[in-house]
Amino acid sequence: MNYSITEDIQWYRACMITDVPENGGVCVKYKDEQIALFHFARRGEWYASQNLCPHRRQMTISRGMIGSQGGEPKVACPLHKKTFSLIDGRCLSDEEGCGIKTYPVKVIDQYVYIGIVDDKDSSQAICA
Amino acid sequence: MKVIVIGNGMVGHKFCEKLLARDKKQVFQITVFGEEAHRAYDRVHLTDYFSGKTAEDLSLVDQNWYVANKIDLYLDDPVVEIDKYNKKIISSKGRELSYDYLVLATGSAPFVPNVPGTDKHGVFVYRTIDDPELITSYAFRAKKAVVIGGGLLGLEATKALKDLDLETHVVEFAPRLMPRQLDESGAEFLKSKLEHMGIHVHLNKATSSVSGKEKVEALEFKDNSRLEVDMVVISAGIKPRDELAKDCGLRTGPRGGIIVNNKLQTNDPCIYAIGECALFEGMVYGLVAPGYEMADIVASQLTGTDKVFADFDMSTKLKLLGVDVASFGDALAIENECSTIVFEDRVWGIYKRLNVSTDGKYLLGGILVGDASAYNILLQTYKNGLPLPQNAEDVFMKSGAAGKMNAGSGIAALPDAALICSCEGVSKGAICCTVKDYGIEDLDGVKKITKAGTGCGGCVPMIKDIISETLKELGKKVKPAICEHFAYRRQELFDLVKVHGIKTFDEALDKFGNGAGCEVCKPVMASILASAWNDSILKQPAIQDTNDRYLANIQKGGTYSVVPRIPGGEITPDKLIVIGRIAKKYNLYTKITGAQRIDMFGAHVSELPLIWEELVAAGFESGHAYGKALRTVKSCVGSTWCRFGLHDSVSFAIRIEERYRGLRAPHKIKSAVSGCVRECAEAQSKDFGIIATEKGWNLFVGGNGGSKPQHAVLLASDIDEETCIRYIDRFLMFYIKTADPLTRTATWMNKMEGGITYLQNVIVNDSLGIGKQLEKEMQNLVDHYKCEWKEVVESPELRKHFNHFVNLPGEKDPNVQFEALRGQKKAVDWK
Numbered sequence: 001m002n003y004s005i006t007e008d009i010q011w012y013r014a015c016m017i018t019d020v021p022e023n024g025g026v027c028v029k030y031k032d033e034q035i036a037l038f039h040f041a042r043r044g045e046w047y048a049s050q051n052l053c054p055h056r057r058q059m060t061i062s063r064g065m066i067g068s069q070g071g072e073p074k075v076a077c078p079l080h081k082k083t084f085s086l087i088d089g090r091c092l093s094d095e096e097g098c099g100i101k102t103y104p105v106k107v108i109d110q111y112v113y114i115g116i117v118d119d120k121d122s123s124q125a126i127c128a
Numbered sequence: 129m130k131v132i133v134i135g136n137g138m139v140g141h142k143f144c145e146k147l148l149a150r151d152k153k154q155v156f157q158i159t160v161f162g163e164e165a166h167r168a169y170d171r172v173h174l175t176d177y178f179s180g181k182t183a184e185d186l187s188l189v190d191q192n193w194y195v196a197n198k199i200d201l202y203l204d205d206p207v208v209e210i211d212k213y214n215k216k217i218i219s220s221k222g223r224e225l226s227y228d229y230l231v232l233a234t235g236s237a238p239f240v241p242n243v244p245g246t247d248k249h250g251v252f253v254y255r256t257i258d259d260p261e262l263i264t265s266y267a268f269r270a271k272k273a274v275v276i277g278g279g280l281l282g283l284e285a286t287k288a289l290k291d292l293d294l295e296t297h298v299v300e301f302a303p304r305l306m307p308r309q310l311d312e313s314g315a316e317f318l319k320s321k322l323e324h325m326g327i328h329v330h331l332n333k334a335t336s337s338v339s340g341k342e343k344v345e346a347l348e349f350k351d352n353s354r355l356e357v358d359m360v361v362i363s364a365g366i367k368p369r370d371e372l373a374k375d376c377g378l379r380t381g382p383r384g385g386i387i388v389n390n391k392l393q394t395n396d397p398c399i400y401a402i403g404e405c406a407l408f409e410g411m412v413y414g415l416v417a418p419g420y421e422m423a424d425i426v427a428s429q430l431t432g433t434d435k436v437f438a439d440f441d442m443s444t445k446l447k448l449l450g451v452d453v454a455s456f457g458d459a460l461a462i463e464n465e466c467s468t469i470v471f472e473d474r475v476w477g478i479y480k481r482l483n484v485s486t487d488g489k490y491l492l493g494g495i496l497v498g499d500a501s502a503y504n505i506l507l508q509t510y511k512n513g514l515p516l517p518q519n520a521e522d523v524f525m526k527s528g529a530a531g532k533m534n535a536g537s538g539i540a541a542l543p544d545a546a547l548i549c550s551c552e553g554v555s556k557g558a559i560c561c562t563v564k565d566y567g568i569e570d571l572d573g574v575k576k577i578t579k580a581g582t583g584c585g586g587c588v589p590m591i592k593d594i595i596s597e598t599l600k601e602l603g604k605k606v607k608p609a610i611c612e613h614f615a616y617r618r619q620e621l622f623d624l625v626k627v628h629g630i631k632t633f634d635e636a637l638d639k640f641g642n643g644a645g646c647e648v649c650k651p652v653m654a655s656i657l658a659s660a661w662n663d664s665i666l667k668q669p670a671i672q673d674t675n676d677r678y679l680a681n682i683q684k685g686g687t688y689s690v691v692p693r694i695p696g697g698e699i700t701p702d703k704l705i706v707i708g709r710i711a712k713k714y715n716l717y718t719k720i721t722g723a724q725r726i727d728m729f730g731a732h733v734s735e736l737p738l739i740w741e742e743l744v745a746a747g748f749e750s751g752h753a754y755g756k757a758l759r760t761v762k763s764c765v766g767s768t769w770c771r772f773g774l775h776d777s778v779s780f781a782i783r784i785e786e787r788y789r790g791l792r793a794p795h796k797i798k799s800a801v802s803g804c805v806r807e808c809a810e811a812q813s814k815d816f817g818i819i820a821t822e823k824g825w826n827l828f829v830g831g832n833g834g835s836k837p838q839h840a841v842l843l844a845s846d847i848d849e850e851t852c853i854r855y856i857d858r859f860l861m862f863y864i865k866t867a868d869p870l871t872r873t874a875t876w877m878n879k880m881e882g883g884i885t886y887l888q889n890v891i892v893n894d895s896l897g898i899g900k901q902l903e904k905e906m907q908n909l910v911d912h913y914k915c916e917w918k919e920v921v922e923s924p925e926l927r928k929h930f931n932h933f934v935n936l937p938g939e940k941d942p943n944v945q946f947e948a949l950r951g952q953k954k955a956v957d958w959k
Contacts, residue, residue: 040644052386078682
């Protein structure tokens with residue numbers, strides 16, 4: 001990867017807080033990207049990742065159940081229950097498994113924003 | 129005392145660990161020299177390197193381990209000379225150190241056959257962590273690859289090449305694969321499995337040369353045939369690294385290997401050799417377990433314990449390209465020196481051979497291909513000389529429940545000295561001891577203290593069994609918590625929910641749990657809450673599994689399938705037309721299911737409410753195909769039409785299906801009603817099945833189809849409809865309240881102490897006095913039934929959730945693709 005980390009983050013206004021089920025997720029379309037957005041209402045935290053399951057390349061991550069593993073927020077793909085950290089995207093259930101890309105999220109005035117690093121290399125979803 | 133270890137491989141590293149552990153008085157100062165630039169890493173799992181593991185992932189210890197243990201580690205600096213008269217060594221970087229004891233753990237190098245052309249570009253060996261890297265980068269330019277050597281390591285390399293998407297060939301000199309571990313038939317089974325995966329196997333092939341200009345172009349064989357390939361990986365065996373030893377005058381074997389006695393001493397008593405470089409009684413031990421044992425023996429010798437090396441058991445079990453292969457003891461025993469029991473299943477590709485002493489009493493060895501689930505117990509039976517049971521073939525050859533049950537009781541029979549983890553040399557006694565003396569109750573704890581199960585991991589199921597056996601012995605309840613968030617079993621959670629009046633997942637987490645929950649406990653709790661209160665699952669969408677959340681079954685491509693309820697399999701022509709019309713309108717693939725219903729596939733998530741709006745308007749209800757719930761009550765046509773029918777099975781099936789529709793349970797529930805003993809509805813393969821008799825109905829429970837089919841057993845006979853329903857109420861409620869998550873009724877009953885007799889007592893004789901209570905609870909659930917889809921269709925708020933994109937309602941997932949098939953559509957195959 002040869003993208004520069006000083007690249008500015010573009011904040012995309014994805015939806016209202018109330019559009020996302022508490023302790024659940026939705027899928028956001030940004031240009032041609034599909035981004036899974038999750039609201040950990042119990043902890044007041046938000047996370048975002050690619051929507052593509054890296055295992056079978058299906059757009060399903062946003063429909064997965066979220067939870068924690070030793071305190072670390074995670075999501076389980078609904079298809080085969082592989083779990084991924086929402087902090088760094090690594091696969092938690094299978095050491096050899098491919099990880100997923102994560103995005104920063106912020107909330108301002110009832111709106112949820114997803115941070116996009118506008119760079120060709122990094123916008124490519126990670127896949128098996 | 130100064131100890132120098134030459135070699136920082138798995139065995140060299142293990143020696144450091146063992147010596148540290150045994151050196152209670154801390155008299156030894158250890159120095160390690162390694163030729164490679166990497167710290168000791170897990171060479172056994174080298175193939176994992178291909179699937180993205182890094183050198184650091186495979187590393188046996190972290191960077192600080194050597195420093196923390198005061199060991200001087202010199203990497204990338206091989207020792208070049210041993211001066212055994214002055215007891216010192218010289219390294220390639222010019223370090224000169226003296227020693228009191230020297231341990232050679234120089235390992236082995238790949239044996240490269242002496243044929244012309246092995247120096248060409250595209251020829252690789254498979255040994256160190258750099259090899260996978262070289263192979264991977266060359267593979268980008270290659271299409272066809274061959275592995276020379278069909279032994280254990282060769283097949284590992286084959287897997288790696290296959291994973292790189294190359295057309296993969298394997299060439300073996302012997303007439304069969306894995307000639308040291310498998311007999312002819314076993315190897316034949318393995319071969320056909322590999323061929324099934326698209327791997328080309330060539331046997332009886334002696335390579336005469338590797339041809340090509342600069343790069344490899346083909347392998348030439350002695351029989352004048354040739355195989356065109358772009359790359360070659362040689363894995364034809366190992367050659368002990370004994371050159372250093374030879375140079376300083378230590379005795380070595382004619383075909384390599386440093387000769388050692390049973391203390392692992394060379395002919396210089398201050399110099400030891402361990403692992404693959406050592407030659408003991410004419411044999412080089414090329415596995416990690418005996419290497420570890422040697423490491424421990426030298427550590428013992430140095431610290432004053434007289435432990436010696438004896439002939440080491442070379443039993444192995446591994447997964448090669450997803451195929452279980454195991455061989456133990458005298459696997460290749462000659463027919464007339466023993467009796468053999470052979471089991472072959474060509475459909476599933478399973479081969480098992482047991483070699484038994486001629487009197488039939490003892491196990492001598494064996495081979496397992498395709499299913500090695502019995503390996504551990506067989507190995508223990510062999511190693512400990514336990515007498516074989518009378519019906520040995522039944523016990524060990526079957527892989528189903530029967531074999532397992534006996535495996536469980538087999539563990540109790542093992543002596544304390546039985547070696548369970550041969551990688552780390554941990555006995556059954558040591559594992560029991562951690563449970564008894566340290567109060568450890570789980571696998572992780574045992575792993576931490578004893579290191580058992582941390583090597584190849586093959587013994588893990590056995591360790592688990594020993595832990596629960598020991599806990600049982602101590603009178604402790606074995607308490608498998610459902611996950612890290614709830615330290616309870618499902619049954620306990622059910623009671624807690626009831627007693628405390630818990631209505632939501634969050635309340636439960638606050639009161640009895642911790643963390644944020646997970647994909648295991650959320651659906652369990654969702655099922656409990658639904659069973660306890662029959663509250664709509666729509667109120668807490670985020671704790672439902674995806675199928676329950678979208679009230680449809682997710683399929684390949686991320687679209688859903690829709691199954692309306694067709695009670696008893698009875699449907700009017702008008703309703704059939706409605707289904708046809710809707711399927712056509714939304715372009716859905718239709719199929720009759722195994723449960724007498726119609727499944728419609730390929731609906732986008734945003735179409736689900738639209739489809740159901742039409743279905744509900746036509747009088748359909750949810751079929752709950754998405755839920756751990758009652759699916760269908762299948763029926764034969766019964767006495768209304770059938771000339772053999774005794775009673776009206778369709779009417780009874782509809783009555784039952786409508787009674788229990790929507791019921792949430794630990795797993796799906798299936799049922800059927802047959803109108804006579806011919807049993808056309810296959811009721812005996814259901815969780816509860818009813819068969820008409822002259823005098824009434826027979827009620828069977830605990831059957832299922834699926835991967836482990838099991839027949840239902842008779843609970844009550846010749847009962848009338850009302851009694852039948854009363855018993856089913858009790859049975860289902862008892863199951864819902866007490867079964868573990870994702871346990872079908874068959875498994876639940878198999879685990880029940882007392883089995884069907886106990887169940888009959890509870891349900892029919894009401895021995896616990898809970899009959900009335902169970903019936904009342906069931907009636908309450910029946911009274912509160914609502915069709916989930918009707919609720920969604922009528923609620924704009926709930927319909928909002930059925931969108932693929934939150935910011936573009938109604939827009940479909942553009943990634944979904946279909947292909948045409950026999951006039952309908954199908955999902956595009958995934959990778």
